[in-house]
Amino acid sequence: MQRYVGIDIGGTNIKFGIFLNDGRLEKKWSISTDFSDEGKKMWDDIYNEIKKNVSIDDLCGIGMGLPGPVLADGFVEVCVNLDLHNFNPVQIMQAYFPGVRIRAANDANVAALGEQWKGSGEGYTSLGLVTLGTGVGGAVIVDGDIVYGASGLSGEIGHIQLNSEETRTCTCGGKGCVDQIASATGIVRYTKEVLARSQQDSALRDKEQITCKDILDAGKEGDIIADQCVRHCMKYLAKALAAVTYIIDPEVLIVGGGVSNAGDYLIKIIKEYYDSFITLSQKKTPILRASLGNDSGIYGAAKLVI
Ligand SMILES: [Zn+2]
Structure with a gap:
């Protein structure tokens, strides 16, 4: 066989x-x-x-x-x-x-x-995928085929430089990449900075080591700082996804990687920002969580x- x-x-x-x-x-x-x-x-x-x-x-x-x-x-x-x-x-x-x-x-x-074959993208012929883990990865499929591009860079959503406030250098050598703010690493770093400069109460202050999951869990439970930080970081991701839409206009956008385990809470935030950035059409692309996991x-x- x-x-x-x-x-x-x-x-x-x-x-x-x-x-x-x-x-x-x-x-x-x-x-x-x-x-x-x-x-x-x-x-x-x-x-x-x-x-x-x-x-x-x-x-x-x-x-x-x-x-x-x-x-x-x-x-x-x-x-x-x-x-x-x-x-x-x-x-x-x-x-x-x-x-x-x-x-x-x-x-x-x-x-x-x-994901397109056996996961959330089943039945769609064009899609954009973003994975949120230690870094931010991405890919686009158009008319059923992976778009490789001339240098294999197609879909590298994580290295679109959107954050002009960023002072540190990304692993790619750039500054202000989506990877630096919307990855698990980026979310943790940003949240720690906000905690350090604010006086506001937060369940996160009791943690010795703050993980991305801690932040997402706290955000889900209504912790104001955690929720604001997740929103801030996901706003950049949503901007990058809107850019993908304005280039390939996929039928669906899929979010995967460890961070996506936060589920509906996270997807709802991304979707809210994403919809606000798609101003040329009333028809908004659905955003789904990847279903095949690892x-x-x-x-x-x-x-x-x-
Ligand atoms: Zn980069």
Whole structure:
């Protein structure tokens, strides 16, 4: 029976999923990422995991999502958090699995494809996805296809520079990126700054270490400072989503990543700002929460080859 492997390569873990051609997930597991020896160890690990879990006779395709811009031919200039430069994951895996169909794409693109295939985006042919985690990732799908762009930058919503007040430098080298304010890291940093300069009571003041989840939970429970901070940060995200709409006008916008676990509370705030920024049309794009959670990457990676 035909089997397809979807692999989501991250800086901490590599997730694997074995899929049947109708999209059923047969098995999933993960290993920790070891990118020592210029990545050699990681490719060996991936090869061994696939070999252990799928019979080579059944293996029809391997799709991969990687944390960096990937060109349409698979070439990657840099994966910052894997410390890998100028490599082609498709060619590398092809040497391990000659004759097997292999493809690679950026992890956010792959997550968008997964959501479109089996998640919140099912039934839509154009969508914008944003993932709110340690950083802000994004991807756009138009007429059913991932838009890669000329340099693989398409959908990098997190690095639109919208905050002119920002003084620190983003991981990309820019200043005022959406990533710096709307990521989990950004929300925590902004909230700590507000707490330090205000006298207002807040449940957050009792915490030793404030996490993004603490802030979102407090906001949900009506903590004024927490709620104001979440609103402030999500206003930037909503501006970026409005920019996406004015360029590709998708049928739906999807918000994923760990921060999106805050659910309706967060989506409602984003939607409220977003609607206020879409002034040219009465018809407002729905904003949904991603439904595949951490599995969107393996689903999308498998979809690259199914
Ligand atoms: Zn940036």
